[in-house]
Amino acid sequence: MFDDSQPHLQRDGSSTTIRFECQRCGACCRHRQLIVTVTGHDMTRIAQVLGLSPKQFLRAIDFYLLPEGNDIPPGLKHIPAVRTEHGLAYPALRKDEGGQCAFLHENSCLIYPVRPSACVTFPFTFRAVSY
Numbered sequence: 001m002f003d004d005s006q007p008h009l010q011r012d013g014s015s016t017t018i019r020f021e022c023q024r025c026g027a028c029c030r031h032r033q034l035i036v037t038v039t040g041h042d043m044t045r046i047a048q049v050l051g052l053s054p055k056q057f058l059r060a061i062d063f064y065l066l067p068e069g070n071d072i073p074p075g076l077k078h079i080p081a082v083r084t085e086h087g088l089a090y091p092a093l094r095k096d097e098g099g100q101c102a103f104l105h106e107n108s109c110l111i112y113p114v115r116p117s118a119c120v121t122f123p124f125t126f127r128a129v130s131y
Helices: 040-050 054-058 117-121
Strands: 002-009 015-020 061-067 082-084 087-093
Antiparallel strands (some): 002 015
16 A cells, blocks of 8 residues: 655645555556566565565566667666576566466455565556656
């Protein structure tokens, strides 16, 4: 749940309050275009909470390939990648063919207390903006 009651300044100088509360609908866990990248720290925390060995946990992630020649999107610049012969590969939570996260069970997140930052901030996203 995200509940930030602090005012945020807008470009025009006014302020607003952002409030967001999880509705437990599972939409974020079924979002086809959302790739939930994970850091080494995320992997360690999730494996510990689930009581999995590193080898077992590796079955719950995928590597998403960014083909050679493509610019790294701003949201991936802080995620360590594995260099392959086909391009950079980013570790991310595994999804099924329908786009559902491997950790969603009956609209409940099995890793909610230690979910990665992409999950924590959903539906908010980050992008590069020029002013």
